[in-house]
Amino acid sequence: MLKKNLNxxxxxxxxxxxxxxxxxxxxxxxxxxxxxxxLVLNAVYLYFYNKYNKISSFFSDAVIxxxxxxxxYFVTYPIDFLNGYSSKYTNQxxxxxxxxxxxxxxxxxxxxxxxxxxxxxxxxxxxxxxKKEYNFGVASIIILITGVILMAYDQYRLGGISVLxxxxxxNNFAAQRATQGSSLSLPWHNxxxxxxxGLALSVKKNKHIYGVLCFMFIIALFFFLGLGSxxxxxxxxxxxxxxxxxxxxxxxNKIQNLIIIGVVLFLFSxxxxxxxxxxxxxxxxxxxxxxxxxxxxxxxxxxxxxSMDVVSSNVWTDADPTYTTSLLYILPxxxxxxxxxxxxxxxxxxxxxxxxxxxxxxxxxxxxxxxIAQAWMNNGYVSIILVFGIIGFIVSYINKTSFFxxxxxxxxIWFQRGAFNSVVTExxxxxxxxxxxxxxSKLIKKNRGNNLA
Numbered sequence: 477m478l479k480k481n482l483n484x485x486x487x488x489x490x491x492x493x494x495x496x497x498x499x500x501x502x503x504x505x506x507x508x509x510x511x512x513x514x515l516v517l518n519a520v521y522l523y524f525y526n527k528y529n530k531i532s533s534f535f536s537d538a539v540i541x542x543x544x545x546x547x548x549y550f551v552t553y554p555i556d557f558l559n560g561y562s563s564k565y566t567n568q569x570x571x572x573x574x575x576x577x578x579x580x581x582x583x584x585x586x587x588x589x590x591x592x593x594x595x596x597x598x599x600x601x602x603x604x605x606x607k608k609e610y611n612f613g614v615a616s617i618i619i620l621i622t623g624v625i626l627m628a629y630d631q632y633r634l635g636g637i638s639v640l641x642x643x644x645x646x647n648n649f650a651a652q653r654a655t656q657g658s659s660l661s662l663p664w665h666n667x668x669x670x671x672x673x674g675l676a677l678s679v680k681k682n683k684h685i686y687g688v689l690c691f692m693f694i695i696a697l698f699f700f701l702g703l704g705s706x707x708x709x710x711x712x713x714x715x716x717x718x719x720x721x722x723x724x725x726x727x728x729n730k731i732q733n734l735i736i737i738g739v740v741l742f743l744f745s746x747x748x749x750x751x752x753x754x755x756x757x758x759x760x761x762x763x764x765x766x767x768x769x770x771x772x773x774x775x776x777x778x779x780x781x782x783s784m785d786v787v788s789s790n791v792w793t794d795a796d797p798t799y800t801t802s803l804l805y806i807l808p809x810x811x812x813x814x815x816x817x818x819x820x821x822x823x824x825x826x827x828x829x830x831x832x833x834x835x836x837x838x839x840x841x842x843x844x845x846x847x848i849a850q851a852w853m854n855n856g857y858v859s860i861i862l863v864f865g866i867i868g869f870i871v872s873y874i875n876k877t878s879f880f881x882x883x884x885x886x887x888x889i890w891f892q893r894g895a896f897n898s899v900v901t902e903x904x905x906x907x908x909x910x911x912x913x914x915x916x917s918k919l920i921k922k923n924r925g926n927n928l929a
Contacts, residue, residue: 507571508558511551514581518547521585529592533728535736535885536718538875539588542868542888546584548744549892550577553772553780561770565784573784576848579857580864587868595876606677606722606879615916616674619909623667630662640702663905665712668695670909672716673882676723685725692716706743706775710889711902715882744775779846779893785832786849793831796821797853799863805897806904824850824895844893867891883907 522543531537534544556562557570631640675688692713699708720726728736742748746769767773772780786792804812805823812820822830825845830837851859871888875881883906891899 507574510574510578511554518543533721536721538871538881538884538888542871545889545892548776549779552776556770556772561767569784569788573787580848580860583861583865584868587865588872591869591872595873598877610677612674612913612917613678614920615913616671619667619913620671623664626662626664630664665708666905666909669712670906674913676716676719710886714886718882718885746773778843782846783849787852795827797850802897802900806901823897845895
């Protein structure tokens with residue numbers, strides 16, 4: 477008995493010593509501990525998620541894309557900061573913001589877990605539904621052609637050749653900002669996205685499948701070379717690509733998977749950003765400072781920095797971060813003013829760059845925004861907990877039960893670096909266009925039946 481009690485005491489002392497040592501390590505290396513903890517936590521969650529769920533591909537699952545993109549937009553700047561690539565912010569600023577991301581991370585996973593559990597209890601199976609026969613082809617082509625025409629007209633009204641090409645990207649942005657409020661915004665990429673989704677659901681013959689894939693390649697090439705935009709590629713092409721994967725038309729082996737992941741990493745990397753900036757400003761790559769090659773200088777670094785700027789500021793002059801405003805932002809300015817009784821505010825992406833980097837705003841540039849920053853501006857920690865928990869639940873539930881999952885694939889990535897109103901607007905526009913495709917298809921089918929009669 478004495479020996480047993482002695483062992484218990486020794487175990488207690490050992491555990492206490494380890495706890496004290498770990499506590500000191502975490503306290504002295506809090507930022508490193510947060511980064512490592514979140515990466516390990518997300519990796520473990522994804523492992524078990526993949527193990528217990530039937531996943532066609534990394535690229536056709538909104539939950540996987542959400543967790544991976546959240547991790548990338550979270551850790552890239554802290555890692556670069558720890559490696560000495562950036563000294564713009566203090567350790568306290570970076571660590572304080574990392575804690576907010578940690579909270580968001582925890583409740584995002586909790587929301588995803590609950591949503592997945594509830595979805596598993598339903599009889600809905602999006603993987604089976606997507607394989608059924610659909611006849612949206614003609615209506616989808618009409619919407620797709622409309623989108624291409626609107627795109628051509630939009631580029632023409634913005635300045636034509638003078639705003640096309642990577643080197644003219646800033647001219648394009650400046651022209652877009654100059655036309656805001658004075659003319660109707662043309663959501664041509666939503667037309668293209670909806671048309672491609674409808675075609676991906678409908679085509680069956682190999683020549684038609686290859687035709688759609690060929691168009692996707694051409695339009696992606698135009699977005700890359702003509703507009704210098706990686707976002708447009710994701711928004712328009714990823715949903716249709718994922719549908720082809722889930723229908724079994726595209727089978728991706730391990731090597732192809734690695735190649736695609738490599739292409740995506742290049743698009744999100746500082747290499748793409750620096751090459752694009754070279755084409756815009758003609759700055760030689762070999763003259764760039766060391767921190768220009770930091771990973772956070774690519775696509776994934778600005779969101780965390782935006783969060784730090786917003787969290788460090790006590791006053792947000794002229795900003796309206798409320799989610800009710802985000803939901804109403806899709807309305808034209810005249811209707812918004814009539815309903816709300818006030819002028820439509822700047823979207824948070826424009827507000828941020830105008831408030832913190834006015835010289836960039838005046839040149840037509842921007843940095844996007846941050847969901848952590850917007851939640852913090854609403855009600856601090858409480859909003860971060862609620863927003864990420866609810867969104868995690870919604871994404872997880874829709875991912876298993878609804879065709880709208882395909883709309884979410886690109887939006888869960890866009891969510892990491894955009895204001896909530898931009899995500900809502902994208903979702904609503906494309907959803908309405910898909911409903912139009914369904915109704916138009918029924919009308920075409922009815923007219924064909926009448927003609928045959």
